Amino acid sequence: MRIWSRPIQFKSIHTKIALAFSCLILCTTVILSYSAYRLSTVAVTDTSLAYTKQLIDQVDKNIQTYIGNMESIATLSLSNNDLKRYLALKNPADPEGLQLTNQISNYFQSIVASRNDIASILFAGSNGALVSERPASDFKPYSELITQDWYAKASRSSGKVLISPSHVQHLYKDEYKWVVSISKPMPNPLPGTASGVLLVDLNYNVINDLCNQIQLGQRGYVFILDQAGDLIFHPQQQLIYSGLKSEDMPTLMQAKEGTFPSPEKEQNKIYTVSTSSFGWKIVGVTYAGDLIGNKKDMQLASMMWGGIALIIALGISILLSITLTRPIKVLEAHMKQVEKGNFNIRVDVEGANEISKLSRTFNLMIGKIKELMSQTLEDQEVKRISELKALQAQIQPHFLYNTLDSIIWMAEMGKVDEVVTMTSALSKLLRSSISKGEELIPIAVELQHIENYLTIQSIRYRNKFTYAIEVDPDIQNRRILKIILQPLVENAIYHGIKHSPERGHIHITGRRLDGMIELKVLDNGVGMSEEQLKSLMLKTRQAESGKGFGLHNVNHRIQLYFGDHYGLQFESEREEGTSVTVRIPDMPPLPNENDREN
């Protein structure tokens, strides 16, 4: 039961309005919250990317500062006069050389001691010179040192500074420090003197700390690539070497500056690149999801506010729909009462809106219906009475008595033919008046009836009048109210011809005119003066018994059935005669009219 009753209940306007509002509000809220969320996401993303760029540039600057410092230290050290003299020696191991080694070593020591970012300074000359801030016993053999990259590459670099990737420095015995080294060959060595390379090691801790300090969202990190694409620093270097992770090297190597997403879409990485003056690339990696640090909070906030707005709006929509539909409900309740037959009500809905207009119209309509109903009742009553009266008028006892009297009289006189004619006419007249309850009959039937009537009257008023019936054959099957013509003919006989000294004539015509059917009863009797005509016409409109009542009834009945447009019309002139015109609508026969007649 419940399952079926629900969809039906959704049909009520109230629910529909509420639902429509809800849908509308839901859509709007969802769209608004979503777009607000999107917009703020984009804004936050942009801001954090700009911030990332700043951070990366800062890292870049710091590293450049470190490298720059190291370069100037290298330049400074190389310009040391002791070093130049030391390099000029044929045999650095001779006493002078040892003395110089000591001096230079002290000089290097003072530099290293003053800066904790520098791990060591070492100079190796092609003449076998080897000096650092440490005692000579710590070194690995000279022959091994000069095969190492820093020396070999720098001595071929024609004066340029070399910056190595991060690596384990293995210059000293049993010491394996992570460093980034700068090696610089001795500039413009004097002719005849040996060449040499100075190595400055930067503590890798410096770069490590610098990069690790940077927080790029929850998961982001910084890494550094050198010119060749080797990793200087990467927090997950081991994973990259093992192939468990990868960075998009080709793209990174091409990029100089800027921000771009990783081509591997599923990683959601965003690279921010900054290239230092000596070719290192500082790369910041941020995760798109991380940029909006509190993405979840934002989602929750927009969901929560969206939800609150939704609940408020839904509440309002329910209230609104109730307010809107309440007058309709009132109206509906009243209509229910009307349905039950109670017309004595009024709907009181105040205001100027559609529903109050509707209720006013409803009130008007109810009033009208009430009026119409009472009128219909009245009309029905009048119709019934007038019909009854018509029937009574058809065969008045007086007429019957006179006719029978005439028949007796003629029988006594031995006028058998006339007795037969009259009796047969009377019998037909009686039969037509008792048979068939229909109000509307074909004109032909009405004409038969009137002919019977005229037959009887013409025998009774022997030689007093003649009659003729000329009705178009094509309107004979049209319908007419029964007992329309008889009162007219009766009037023509009793008021027109009876008082006329001459022999009278009654002429009945019928034709179609202007879409109506017009029947005329003409007599050449005494006629009427204008006053008489006027009072007759007045009488036909007023229900008064007595003289002219028949006419009134005929007119009244026609107008009741067909409207005020139709009815009787009189024309008369004294000593000339009277003509009564009956106008009725041209009504086609009922389809089974002919069957019934047969």
Place this chain on the structure above:
Amino acid sequence: MKIRVGSVAIAVIMILLITAGYVVLSQGLEGKERPMILIPKTIDPHVEFWRVLNQGVSAAAKEYKTEVKVIGTKSESDIEEQIKLLEMAITEKPKAIILAATDYNRLVPTAQKVIDAGITLITVDSGLEGGLSASLIATDNYAAGRKAVETMKNYVQGPATYAIVSFVKTSTTQMDRENGVRDHLTQDPSIQVLDTLYSNGSEDKAYEQTKKLLSEHADIRGIFGLNEVSTIGAARALKELDPEQRIKLIGFDSSTDEVAFLEAGILQATVVQKPFNMGYLAVRTALEAYEGKKVKVNIDTGSEVITKENMYTSENQKLLFPFVEK
């Protein structure tokens, strides 16, 4: 009546919306609350292996936004204490427990309790009897042993006698390595393998044992040191008794001492593990298993053979000299 039903329908929709919002919110909070617990064999800061493994764990924890709590014993041999720590970890109801079992058998009952409590269990470095854990992330030590033999073949050809210096008899790491070495050596019938020496984790004992062995067997051409301590002990003995470096030594693991012996040419090669990857993969796998994804029962983190020639390549120096922040 109709109004009521409509309102009820809308009220129901609203309640559903609010509930959905609440569920999303509470889930978000729950994700942050429960950490993972890592129980390494030791939290001794002097043991580089575990520090590097920890770095891998931290890297993964950061990347996958999960909290990892590390609890552990001072010493690798404190099995009772590790069992207690594991019991304690269960009561904290973590997302997952990553365990480096100090004993192959004795931790099994407690590990079973972890699983019974519905907590994801991952073992790292050393597994458990019966393979209880969802996944074991470790070096394939048998394969590492095979690599050691293959490396040895570069230095020693033809029929030869070999010695193996190991650490503890019951350690699975040891057993796998030894089997790997032994199985691949004995494929060649001309090769003779002497009985394994057990140093029980003492460098001096390994040194003494190797010295004794060398004096007893003059025909030894190669020695396998199955861990750092054994390798150093053997290297010291070789330095003393074999100045011409005729006897070749292949070791395992890395330390400054081993590097020095590598550079000195006493140690020909060392097979190193990848603890960083181990830690990283342990966390990643634990998360996957926790989320109900299918994970491999065994994940080999691989090993590398490091020789004097390749020790300073950028890949290998990270393994040999892991950068550990001070």
